[in-house]
Amino acid sequence: MTADRRAPLALTMGEPAGIGGEIAVGAWRALRASGPTFFLIDDATRLSGAPIRRIAAPEEAAEVFAEALPVLHRPLPRPVVPGRLDVANAPAVIAAIDEAVALALAGRAGGVVTNPIQKSVLYAAGFAHPGHTEYLAELAGMGTPPVMLLACPELRVVPVTIHEPLKQAIARLTTGLIVEIARLTAAGLRQDFGIAQPRLAIAGLNPHAGEDGTLGTEDRDIVAPAVALLRAEGIDARGPIPPDTLFTAKARPGYDVALGLYHDQALIPIKTLDVAGGVNVTLGLRIVRTSPDHGTALDIAGTGEADPGSLIAAIRLAATIADHRRNAAR
Amino acid sequence: MTADRRAPLALTMGEPAGIGGEIAVGAWRALRASGPTFFLIDDATRLSGAPIRRIAAPEEAAEVFAEALPVLHRPLPRPVVPGRLDVANAPAVIAAIDEAVALALAGRAGGVVTNPIQKSVLYAAGFAHPGHTEYLAELAGMGTPPVMLLACPELRVVPVTIHEPLKQAIARLTTGLIVEIARLTAAGLRQDFGIAQPRLAIAGLNPHAGEDGTLGTEDRDIVAPAVALLRAEGIDARGPIPPDTLFTAKARPGYDVALGLYHDQALIPIKTLDVAGGVNVTLGLRIVRTSPDHGTALDIAGTGEADPGSLIAAIRLAATIADHRRNAAR
Numbered sequence: 001m002t003a004d005r006r007a008p009l010a011l012t013m014g015e016p017a018g019i020g021g022e023i024a025v026g027a028w029r030a031l032r033a034s035g036p037t038f039f040l041i042d043d044a045t046r047l048s049g050a051p052i053r054r055i056a057a058p059e060e061a062a063e064v065f066a067e068a069l070p071v072l073h074r075p076l077p078r079p080v081v082p083g084r085l086d087v088a089n090a091p092a093v094i095a096a097i098d099e100a101v102a103l104a105l106a107g108r109a110g111g112v113v114t115n116p117i118q119k120s121v122l123y124a125a126g127f128a129h130p131g132h133t134e135y136l137a138e139l140a141g142m143g144t145p146p147v148m149l150l151a152c153p154e155l156r157v158v159p160v161t162i163h164e165p166l167k168q169a170i171a172r173l174t175t176g177l178i179v180e181i182a183r184l185t186a187a188g189l190r191q192d193f194g195i196a197q198p199r200l201a202i203a204g205l206n207p208h209a210g211e212d213g214t215l216g217t218e219d220r221d222i223v224a225p226a227v228a229l230l231r232a233e234g235i236d237a238r239g240p241i242p243p244d245t246l247f248t249a250k251a252r253p254g255y256d257v258a259l260g261l262y263h264d265q266a267l268i269p270i271k272t273l274d275v276a277g278g279v280n281v282t283l284g285l286r287i288v289r290t291s292p293d294h295g296t297a298l299d300i301a302g303t304g305e306a307d308p309g310s311l312i313a314a315i316r317l318a319a320t321i322a323d324h325r326r327n328a329a330r
Numbered sequence: 331m332t333a334d335r336r337a338p339l340a341l342t343m344g345e346p347a348g349i350g351g352e353i354a355v356g357a358w359r360a361l362r363a364s365g366p367t368f369f370l371i372d373d374a375t376r377l378s379g380a381p382i383r384r385i386a387a388p389e390e391a392a393e394v395f396a397e398a399l400p401v402l403h404r405p406l407p408r409p410v411v412p413g414r415l416d417v418a419n420a421p422a423v424i425a426a427i428d429e430a431v432a433l434a435l436a437g438r439a440g441g442v443v444t445n446p447i448q449k450s451v452l453y454a455a456g457f458a459h460p461g462h463t464e465y466l467a468e469l470a471g472m473g474t475p476p477v478m479l480l481a482c483p484e485l486r487v488v489p490v491t492i493h494e495p496l497k498q499a500i501a502r503l504t505t506g507l508i509v510e511i512a513r514l515t516a517a518g519l520r521q522d523f524g525i526a527q528p529r530l531a532i533a534g535l536n537p538h539a540g541e542d543g544t545l546g547t548e549d550r551d552i553v554a555p556a557v558a559l560l561r562a563e564g565i566d567a568r569g570p571i572p573p574d575t576l577f578t579a580k581a582r583p584g585y586d587v588a589l590g591l592y593h594d595q596a597l598i599p600i601k602t603l604d605v606a607g608g609v610n611v612t613l614g615l616r617i618v619r620t621s622p623d624h625g626t627a628l629d630i631a632g633t634g635e636a637d638p639g640s641l642i643a644a645i646r647l648a649a650t651i652a653d654h655r656r657n658a659a660r
Contacts, residue, residue: 215494247598269599
């Protein structure tokens, strides 16, 4: 293995009662020989299943990585019981995110890969953000909404609206919102994925994309004008496309990313397809950020059943994105 | 091939400017040796690509089928140009549906397989139904709403609401509607698919099924009570299940059918998965009815590109359903 001169990736602990620690170990086993190099911000005493090496700074990760999982040791106040949430540990979960972001902003970490958090326990500890992504936008955003992109080998999707009731997502849908998210998505695909002229496919809202207004007017009055505006500014956007035909095997090769207008319009197809491990990427941040597309899996924590596949894919994609950003910055 | 003593299936012409004729010929080629036996209600003069044999009655289909595609010849008033709609032919399209249904009701056809229609041209000719399924419910319904089930090898889905704007579908969603469709679905799986105790998975409406009301109240107030009512009457129903996790490869083996609360929640996952040819089945009719799950494909009509896979699957499934109904009636 050649020395990796790139800054290592920072992996957060996520919810300690979940599968984060186990899959971090699994990811290290899978990647120790090939890289990319990463280090974990976690309580080193709770980790097992691999050699663990405490490091004092990210800069030590590279020389350790082939032999042991490098850990920035941040002690948890309470012993971790798999599957059992403990609000006393919640501040450390948030602190790990804060530290990872700070290291990435300082250029000492090449990017941040976040293990899943359990929002309920963070809320109980006073966390006041709708989710991980929104919190990261506050720490490292650029004044635009964070854009959540999900990627698996067959498909990339971006939901235009995310965590809100479906009725509210429809009410909040405007031409301006679609245009804004589409622009950020196009910029993200250029910068982070190296796609010079990304092809965006924008879903309709209603069945059959409204059939010229007979099945709902939003596609004609809100979505179609957004597509026209985007095309006028040189973005290769198409739509509104009937939602049920947008994700077929025949349609998928025709675009680089599909924009769904609501959470499940984007997430259903990718989770239906994905077997190998999808990755969640946040576009529009000053740092590189990816995460696995699953949750904390409290029900199987500690059983050894957890599959590190999605985390491994997230680590690899973070490194690829960091490479694209570095190349673009040259 | 042994003589098939079951009544043959009736295949309607569908939109003559579409791919219906071509895929009927393709289906006959695929099934001539194995069956199931079917006949086509169409203008025999417009068909090519296979030996065509005009029959005077469905009862003649079986002895013809191994050698030629049996056709109940119903002349179209105007010559058919592939891809070009002609409202003058619309009444014959509807008449073919009427005749197929009448033959099935009389027991002279084992079931009806419908080729895709083009609603716009039928509307122009005075057709006043939202779609094929609703029309069939009028001809052969049982006083309950028709239930549209889509099936492919990996998944069966039923949309609780179908062809209406998404906003309206949400507004119209009630516990009673979900219970009614779920009951009809369970009965259909028992009667038509031979599943003694069908397992129903019912999707939530909102992201993450509403997260206990923080992401929308419908899941808690409308869907959950429907599941409770269904379980109380002995139907194996579960839900509301977070929509994005309902259709994963891991989740799919856990149920026999998934109920989506709106058109695309059900249709997106099945069309995302389906490569081999999905089938549309109408439950709750006095007759057996299936159809391919694609449209008229006017853009490729006459080019020879049309894939008969979905129609073949529809014909096979109609025969299987007819067998189940016959066995159940014994």
